[in-house]
Amino acid sequence: VAEIRKADTNHIVILGAPQWNSNFDPFTDWTFDKKIMYSCHRYGGDATAEAITHFIDFRDKTGLPMYMGEIGHNTLERMESLCKVMEDNNIGYTFWPYKKMEGSCFVSIGTPENWDQIVAFSEAPRDTYAAIREARPHQELSRLAMTRFLELCLFENCNSQEDYTGALRLDKERTDN
CATH class of the missing domain: 3.20.20.80 (Glycosidases)
Incomplete structure (x- = not known):
């Protein structure tokens, strides 16, 4: 102090x-x-x-x-x-x-299409670079899911x-x- x-x-x-x-x-x-x-x-x-x-x-x-x-x-x-x-x-x-996806919070965010693939990648093994590359979703799919996530985060798209x-x-x- x-x-x-x-x-x-x-x-x-x-x-x-x-x-x-x-x-x-x-x-x-x-x-x-x-x-x-x-x-x-x-x-x-x-x-x-x-x-x-x-x-x-x-x-x-x-x-x-x-x-x-x-x-x-x-x-x-x-x-x-x-x-x-x-x-x-x-x-x-x-x-x-x-704010979060579903569950207990003030406002919830909807789940974007293909979000399950983003989550699966984040939880996939990271033992080798090959494992990381193999688990990685296609870049365009990831980009679309993340862009939609950002749109859903806007207050007007959330659920009170x-x-x-x-x-x-x-x-x-x-x-x-």
């Missing part, structure tokens, strides 16, 4: 903990800068305040903001429950990803996932703390 402050004294610096932003025990001094906040991550487990007590306790001990920077996919019910828990405990959060955004409680009234 000291090195960052040599160039920028204005912006907040976000600090993550070891072990996928989950172990805050190594942080023993949080008084060295007035513009820091901490970021935690959660990928599984119960969606209860008890399950994130160590994040809440660290936040309360330091008096600094805690931000849930990553939350992995799960059932829509678990996502909604975890959002409520974080709102009730004044922890901001980010869900990911915003209403159940996903609903689970994130984006339309719910927030709890005052």
Whole structure:
């Protein structure tokens, strides 16, 4: 942080903990800068305040903001429950990803024709150059599939996932703390 402050004294610096932003025990001094906040991550487990007590306790001990920077996919019910828990405990959060092919996300991308051949190539053995060349789809097919993929990535070509955004409680009234 000291090195960052040599160039920028204005912006907040976000600090993550070891072990996928989950172990805050190594942080023993949080008084060295007035513009820091901490970021935690959660990928599984119960969606209860008890399950994130160590994040809440660290936040309360330091008096600094805690931000849930990553939350992995799960059932829509678990996502909604975890959002409520974080709102009730004044922890901001980010869900990911915003956009991907199918599955849980804000907006989904359609699958272009011949995409299965692109995926098969990416998963093919790479032991030798001969194996790579043999698995490689025809260049024109690859170009068409990738061009179509880029077209499908445009927002107007994506599909909004209403159940996903609903689970994130984006339309719910927030709890005052």
